[in-house]
Amino acid sequence: MGRLNERVAIVTGGARGIGAAVARLFAAEGAAVTVADVLDTEGAELAAELGGPARYAHLDVSTEDDWQKVVAETEGEQGPVSVLVNNAGILEWGTIEEQTLASFRRVIDVNLQGAWLGMRTAAPSLRRAGGGAIVNISSIAGITGYAGIGGYVASKWGLRGLTKAAALELAPDGIRVCSIHPGAVRTAMTADFDDSFTAAQPLPRFGEPEEVARMALFIATEATFSTGVEFVLDGGVTAGPPTTLTAGH
Structure with a gap:
């Protein structure tokens, strides 16, 4: 018996990388999964691969109308949402002085506003499901700082805090809200990084989307x-x- 039998899940950024790995695992565990993304071809292909009750939905997470449509259609076709995975995210490079206002806002709109809109829109559906879980994919950039990606760092710290606020607000409804903070994971976002990027880590390798x-x-x-x-x-x-410590030190 699958651990997610009779559960309905929405996975944003679900067409590839971490999102696709989540969608595949959830479907294998019995969930009816909505793969939500702006990558229509890849998303539709993944939903077809998953088969069964899986479906694809176009979703720009920064747009309220898109969220309302996706949640309403998911509930109408699959039932009330019981798991929401806010995974969609973008990274744009630039120091605080170099990054443009438009770039900074774009990162915040997708990474932070997108998750806020998702929780805000899906919460009533999770209540109708009798409770459930929201998983926000943050980053270790939401735990420590990194130079050259200030907008990304700000968005991931913001998502970490927003997770805690949502957890307090939604707990009375049986809705749990937690964040995941991956380090270097082998996805399209890290495609240009070679193994030297992780060589100094205690576990000197990239993580895999399936681990997340x-x-x-x-x-x-x-x-x-x-x-x-x-x-x-x-x-x-x-x-x-x-x-490295030696005896007596």
């Missing part, structure tokens, strides 16, 4: 006493700088 997907499944099904908390998958990066 398994954490999302754990939050949705097993972490029933957890809400408003961060789950970190970073190969040990945020544990601290590597240090």
Whole structure:
């Protein structure tokens, strides 16, 4: 028996990378999955691959009308939403002085406003489902700082805080809200990075999208006493700088 049998899930940014891994795992565990993305061809192909009750929906997460349409159509076709995975995100480079206002706003609109709109729009559906879980995909950039991607860092710290606020507000309805903070994961976003990028990590490799997907499944099904908390998958990066001690020191 699948751990998500008779559950309905929306996965944003679901056409590829982490989102696609989440959609595949959730479908394998019995969920009716809406793959939501702006990548229409890739998203539709994935939904067809998943088969069964899976469906694709075009969703620009920064647009309220898109969210209302996707949630209404998902509930109408599959039933009330019980799991929402806010995974859609973008990264744009630039120091605080270099990044344009338009670029900064674009990152905030997708990474932070998009998740806020998702929770705001889907919450009534989760109540109708009798409760459920919201999983917000943040980043270790929401735990520490990185130069050259200030807008991204701000959006991921904001999502971390928003997760905690939503967890407090939605707990009375049986809706848990947690954030996942991946480090370097092998996706299109990190395609230009070679293995030297992770060589100094305690676990010196890239993470895989499937590892993040398994954490999302754990939050949705097993972490029933957890809400408003961060789950970190970073190969040990945020544990601290590597240090070797010798006896007597």
